[in-house]
Amino acid sequence: MIELQGLTKRYGDKTAVDHLTFTVRPGVVTGFLGPNGAGKSTTMRMMLGLDSPSGGDVRIDGRHYAQLSEPLKHIGALLDAKSIHGGRTAYNHLLCIAQSNRIPRHRVDEVLETVGLTAVARKRSKGFSLGMGQRLGIAAALLGDPEILMFDEPVNGLDPEGIHWIRNLMKGLAAQGRTVFVSSHLMSEMALTAEHLIVIGRGRLLADTSMADFIERNSRSYVRLRTPQPERLKDVLSAAGHTVVTTGDGAFEVTGVEAAQLGELAAQHQLVLHELSPMRASLEEAFMQLTAESVEYHAHGTVAPVGGPVAAGAHLAPVPQGQPGQPGQPGQPEQQPQWGAQWRNPGSGKGR
Numbered sequence: 001m002i003e004l005q006g007l008t009k010r011y012g013d014k015t016a017v018d019h020l021t022f023t024v025r026p027g028v029v030t031g032f033l034g035p036n037g038a039g040k041s042t043t044m045r046m047m048l049g050l051d052s053p054s055g056g057d058v059r060i061d062g063r064h065y066a067q068l069s070e071p072l073k074h075i076g077a078l079l080d081a082k083s084i085h086g087g088r089t090a091y092n093h094l095l096c097i098a099q100s101n102r103i104p105r106h107r108v109d110e111v112l113e114t115v116g117l118t119a120v121a122r123k124r125s126k127g128f129s130l131g132m133g134q135r136l137g138i139a140a141a142l143l144g145d146p147e148i149l150m151f152d153e154p155v156n157g158l159d160p161e162g163i164h165w166i167r168n169l170m171k172g173l174a175a176q177g178r179t180v181f182v183s184s185h186l187m188s189e190m191a192l193t194a195e196h197l198i199v200i201g202r203g204r205l206l207a208d209t210s211m212a213d214f215i216e217r218n219s220r221s222y223v224r225l226r227t228p229q230p231e232r233l234k235d236v237l238s239a240a241g242h243t244v245v246t247t248g249d250g251a252f253e254v255t256g257v258e259a260a261q262l263g264e265l266a267a268q269h270q271l272v273l274h275e276l277s278p279m280r281a282s283l284e285e286a287f288m289q290l291t292a293e294s295v296e297y298h299a300h301g302t303v304a305p306v307g308g309p310v311a312a313g314a315h316l317a318p319v320p321q322g323q324p325g326q327p328g329q330p331g332q333p334e335q336q337p338q339w340g341a342q343w344r345n346p347g348s349g350k351g352r
């Protein structure tokens with residue numbers, strides 16, 4: 001368990017972490033989400049005693065990191081995959097850590113096996129790819145067989161196979177009852193990995209919620225219709241008491257009603273439909289709205305996507321078939337995120 005109580009860090013007049021209070025519990029993967037510069041890494045450094053708080057407190061299993069007699073047996077962390085002596089082999093890197101922490105040598109072989117680096121164990125780490133470096137960092141985190149694991153943006157720069165592997169590893173560790181705390185700036189990544197979610201922006205806590213609740217609260221669903229008879233359809237929908245929003249590409253959006261019901265209604269009035277799609281707003285968009293005020297770095301230009309300008313609702317993706325109401329299921333790593341475009345028109349944001 002990791003407990004933060006009003007944790008604060010100031011660098012000069014900049015408040016990087018601002019009175020954070022939350023608890024990271026065992027048995028689930030807790031996602032730590034926030035835009036770049038939100039204060040995730042600073043928070044993690046304070047958890048490990050690498051940065052001292054300007055205020056508040058953070059405890060690992062009830063104690064400050066420095067009070068833990070054998071810290072690697074309580075908490076293992078990957079903060080920066082590049083902080084390795086490049087001239088050392090993977091094996092020797094881990095052996096150094098093991099020997100200075102009273103961890104038996106056989107753990108080195110075990111963790112190398114777990115992360116899939118056995119074949120390159122005797123190679124110097126300076127020749128390692130980013131993905132191999134991440135794996136070596138994870139091996140070091142696992143070395144003391146700790147109950148708490150912490151990873152700072154572990155999927156950055158990884159290929160899909162590596163991302164898939166890390167996700168499953170984290171879920172497996174949580175399923176063993178361990179506390180797993182992982183940061184990311186991508187909502188889509190968190191939705192596939194985490195069961196619980198802590199969202200911060202500009203150092204402040206914005207949300208502390210289960211992923212299921214976050215999805216429930218933030219996924220607006222509606223039906224998209226297109227017809228060659230727009231005026232008539234609009235009249236019929238309005239007469240039936242539905243509020244119709246016209247999108248930039250001439251389609252209609254109707255909220256609060258099932259697609260089937262709208263299909264029936266159109267058939268009753270012998271209206272031709274070219275599209276009848278149940279839609280769901282992307283979680284990425286919900287996250288961006290939540291953090292819009294707290295994003296540090298904004299692009300100010302307008303980016304046009306390949307194939308034309310962004311229509312209102314371009315960030316919206318159809319609900320996957322067979323899973324009504326489920327935009328990407330946490331707990332199923334194989335599934336691709338269901339929200340389409342991951343970017344938005346920066347000019348439309350609320351930020352600076």
Ligand SMILES: Nc1ncnc2c1ncn2[C@@H]1O[C@H](COP(=O)(O)OP(=O)(O)O)[C@@H](O)[C@H]1O
Pocket residue numbers: 011014015016034035036037038039040041042043296
């Ligand atoms: N050592 C430092 N000195 C001064 N400012 C820092 C330092 N470390 C981080 N910051 C600032 O604190 C804020 C939070 O940074 P960081 O914790 O790295 O965010 P994140 O990991 O969420 O991207 C940023 O504005 C960053 O520039």
Ligand SMILES: [Mg+2]
Pocket residue numbers: 040041042152153
């Ligand atoms: Mg960071």
